[in-house]
Amino acid sequence: MAAGILTGAATALLMAVPVVAAPAYGGTPGGGDLAVGKESRFAPVSKFDPSEAVTYDTKKVPAKARIVVAQWKNDHGMTIRLKVKGLQPHRTYGSHVHTKPCGQKPDDSGPHYQNRKDPRQPSTDPKYANPENEVWLDFTTDVDGDASMSSKHAWWFRQGEARSVVIHDHKTHTGHGHAGMAGDRLGCLTVPFKHAAK
Template sequence: MNRSGASLVWRRTGLALACTAAVAAAAAVTPAVAGVANLFRGDLADLAPAAAGPFDHASAQLVLVGHGSASTVVLLVKGVDTAVATRTFGAHLHSGPCVAGNGPAAGPHYNHSGVVPPVVSDATEIWLDFTVDDDGNAQSVSHVDWVPTAGQRSVVIHQDRTAANGTAGPRLACLPVEW
């Protein structure tokens, strides 16, 4: 009887571990599960290597939180050249990968509208424009009522703030966002 009981406890523990592993695996492939957060961090890749730029020594982290069918996305940038303090830069989630020296590789903005041509706005795309402070740091938050699908994606930082039509000038740097 004791041995049977011990066996049952072991089995339950094993099941609990298996469940934990399954949840961790699900979190790695999709943020669509309520309360799941994906974190991406690292040095920014240079998309304009021909000239020195304000993000050449900067790093960033992106937190992508899926809650139900909505997402909250937080971008933190640090190490920006303080010569550009108070300036606002455009930043967006792009559908393609972050490849140093290759701005076009990031592709277009990730767009959720599902129509051609896409409806472009801060509700159909994840826009993360930020203003650099006196210490070379910046942060921004976007909230959308949908969840981006997994893939090799990136956050691209542009030279200008984002215009109403979604344009923001040349691509300066990017952060890989792949899950």
């Protein structure tokens, strides 16, 4: 009888305690400390109700789909992690860190961030437009439209020069003359990336 009373009391206590979900950017890719974590739902561009995550193509990046970006401090640099939920299933997207915040127009986010800047812009030279000198986060979604990808680097962003993550229409090209190209900009998340390993 007493055991039954204790079980009921324990159940009531557990029901009263709020469940706090772990951040979607949780986990420690390769060790290190979280420097920035940003999570949002995509929304169509709106002057009256601006969102930190915008979709420019609601078919390929549906409104209410989720995006999470995290920047981790590692022993010799940083890791950028991207997670998405609710995009088109079984589809490959390109994705990169860009230099400006998201805006009302797809091109408002500026070019890709480059550790060593290509003197010729837009950059299509694989010497500069490559996954070691830029942050490439291409991914392929599963049956639910979910995916995750990480990119590790032995350098950090310059102050104020890395401001967003953009999702593109297709996988990033690597050949000369079109290196770094990944088609239309479908969606964008403004991210306050850190510029030093503090």
